[in-house]
Amino acid sequence: MTRSGLTNHGPAEPGLAGPGSTPLSLADLASAARDVLPGEIWDFLAGGSGAEAAVAANRAAFERIHVIPRVLRDLTGGGTEVEVLGRSAALPVAVAPVAYQRLFHPEGELAAARAARDAGVPYVICTLSSVVLEEVAAVGGRPWFQLYWLRDERRCLDLVRRAEDAGCEAIVFTVDVPWMGRRLRDMRNGFALPEWVTAANFDAGTAAHRRTRGASAVADHTAREFAPATWDSVAAVRARTNLPVVLKGVLAVEDARRAVQAGADGIVVSNHGGRQLDSAVPGVDVLGEIAAAVAGGCEVLLDGGVRSGGDVLKAVALGASAVLVGRPVMWGLAAAGQDGVRQALDLLAAEFRDALGLAGCRSVAAVRDLRTTAPRHR
Template sequence: MNLDDAGRAAADVLPQDVWDFLSGGSGAEMTVAANRVAFDDVFIVPRVLTDVSSCGTSATLLGSRVTMPVGVAPMAYQQLFHPDGELATARAAEVAGVPYEASILSSYSLEEITAVCTQTWFQVYWLRDRILMGDLIDRAENLGCKALALTVDAPRMGRRLRDIRNGFALPSHVAAGNFPRPWTDTARRGTAGSSSSMMHTGEAFDPALTWKDVAWLRGQTHLPIVLKGVLHPDDAVQAIEIGVDAITVSNHGGRQLDGAIGSLTALPAVAAAVEGRAQVLMDSGIRSGADVLKALALGASGVFIGRPVLWGLAADGQRGVDRVLQVMQTELEDALALSGCVDVRRARHLDVLPRSSSAPVSPVQRGSR
């Protein structure tokens, strides 16, 4: 009936170490909690006496029309959760008519994923191997990907204590489908008291990523570029000046800096700084259609959901993901109607009331969108 139901179903079928890999964050998981607190502390001020006999959820993200302003966030190694992995989630996104953001660390290749989803975006981390980076960009373009998303909040992986305590390693049947199988050998070598996936990404990812590299990337591709992992307004402005097409306000689901600001908390200031010059997206902590409405009201053009998709995948493969996305659309339509919005465009003009405030925050105060 809601996304939490999918979470309970997933917890019943997944091994404990895989559940921890999915659910956990870095450090004491303060930021994981902060993401939900941020949504719970925001209240919508509904409008009334509007004809909401028909409410439209469709939107435009990076020039493509989608059935709702919701996409599937990039998540690695989905064969951990179901044998069909990314193919199931990508097919579900295609059926739902929403973007699917394929991770560079997908357990199926980009060729296989784009064959089943026409609205594929490709997410990359910055690799130490610049030639390999160029090859991946070329593949994304040639396969018809709609956007290239560069994750910039992971110069190194956060210390995910659940994985370290579990000695988490990829099982033998899971590998990174976009690379030759030996590329992920380190991630499959389990060691007590350490995370093999953390060791592998330390070898593969380049912590020297700077704005110069983002400018280089802009010159290498005609695809729209999304900068994922931005929380500070000044970083968003600098990205736009380089030519980035969209910003994803994200703290990596609480899996990087523990104690980082909640994504929804950071969203209004970033949206105000961007001033409509690029689309502002967000992820981290979204669990309902009402959460989507809150993000739209605070300045987002769209949101990407992560863990709930994997809950559905673990519970019932593509049918589970289908159901998660169906519930999300039903809840969003319901939230629009009950707040007096005939479409998602109107939602961006709703007033919101922080729990600790006695006065609504108006669209003017949040900045023009």
Template sequence: MRAAAREFEEAGCLADVERAAAAVLPAGVRDFVAGGSGAETTLDANRAAFDRVFVVPRVLRDVSRCTTDATLLGRPVRMPVAVAPVAYQRLLHPEGELAVARAAERAGVPFTVSTMSSVPIERITAVGGAVWFQLYWLREPGRALDLARRAEDAGARAVMLTVDVPWMGRRLRDVRNRFTLPDHVRAAHLAEGTSTAHRRPCGAGSAVAAHTGETFSSAVTWSSVAELRECTRLPLVLKGVLSPQDAVRAAECGVDAVVVSNHGGRQLDGAVPSIEALPEVVSAVAGRCEVLLDSGVRGGTDVLRALALGAGGVLLGRPVLWGLGAGGEAGVSRVLELLAEELRDALGLAGCSDVSAAGHLRTVVRNLRAP
């Protein structure tokens, strides 16, 4: 434990924090966070695709005052990053979402609360800072709309509908581990979160996946988006869009932003890497809504790559969880501090004095397997 704490305190990049977390977390929890669906082809491809994107830096530009300040959904942020929605964060630390929310508030970035949060949104918004609420469409649509209203009443600043989970992808690490939730972790926003549905053994499978199958609706459609748009005055975001045609339809439905995402490689295995889908989505929506990126971001250079390819910002998921597991609130703060330092460094070295300049950089996408 002491060695892990030293490794976390001395972390020089996000990968160092992940190693520190891996040293202290139970194997089942590590797999729950790290794993993808199927053969994890898309999980691996997300990272490989980022590494194929090369930025052409500009020189002889004054970067003596280089800032990471930006706007997301029309509000100022200290860097173009939001914390992605992730379920059951008390798996990694007793304070769970509260620790992450405090760190995000200190870093000046939004924190997205999951429908499957292990802490209710009212306690999280009480921390202060910008809070977005992620919504899964439930089998009873009225309950999903009630959750959106509850989030708005609690002070959330946006609603993010996840649209790529008609049911949970087959995550073989969880299946092999017969993964269940411990007694102290439940879905705080769902009435059945007080039951043992998350924790009961499920044959040779994952109890969490079985519970998700019982709870989520596989009939979420564009009509659901229209219902949600009518239900809330908050900015509406669709997360899980990879097709340019779907992005265009989202803009036509009055959506404020889309998140180009393959769910971190946890849904359709074989889906296109998010960073590869990004340019076509940006071109298709042509400024009619914001475009954010999720899946595979592991450092400040990745944020620069996404900005250069047209994203307005990114969502950061697994690295935040590794920070939470390694050191609670301080661990998450360290992750966000490192990311801000890396992004400022990448911007300046690319000849950009601010985030908006990154959108004008040229990129080269190279097949690294070619001779």
């Protein structure tokens, strides 16, 4: 399978093969994914909004941060386990919600969820999943459900009920998408979903499949289905479920404090991977300030730009209880299905374990006492 086209039933079954094919970094998986995916699907995954300044800024922000390691510490008996939203995870990592994963591999969300289960980390099912949420949740492990606010409030809150009934452990309410940002790669490609990929959680009609030159059919679909969320929307979700509610897409200290007041159990500091406001600050640049502002009133997670276990270490040192990782997991999915996702998560685990010890930390809890060149507000 090359980047030039699609099979009749989705991307061809890919795999990493040949001498030297074992990935040693997430960048290796990115190269393998780019080789196997059609160009417009790679663009859908890799691209951001506008000039993609926020996408680049997310990486630049991580690269500016340096950890000040400690030495001569006892490192015996350590581990990478952490508690996130009241449950144990093997790493301070969760798989971020990513729409339409059957674009990247025929098994889509099912393959990714199985790999996350086996790796011992939470998997966030997207509202725009290409496999119905009940099937993905049935894989087991630690499923969470990501919610977009829909024009049909009844249908939106019904998704919350379905997620709870299916065994999801949290509702991750994305609050930074009043509408989809202008993603120029998709517009230039006239991107539309292929016929075998649908928004499986609700009947979305044909809007996302209708190709129009100079426009994104996915953006057209979301414009028809999504509505801007408000604090009243948060109250409605909070009242609808007993599950932990996490607000994803918070960047302002004022919003973080209000989230605590609104009863949120957690927030995800995120600029949506650079796919919404192109001038938005990188989440990691404001993470320390936000963690200090909420002062334990809710959990603080980070999303956007994480590309290594060292990045995970930096985020935890700045106050995150865990990070969400999206694109790198999808690189693994495209490159080798379930095995590729597990390779991505195994790489993060190995790199984080290495960074943990080299920073002089026996446990994740010890990382929170590290200093960095981006000081955490205390």
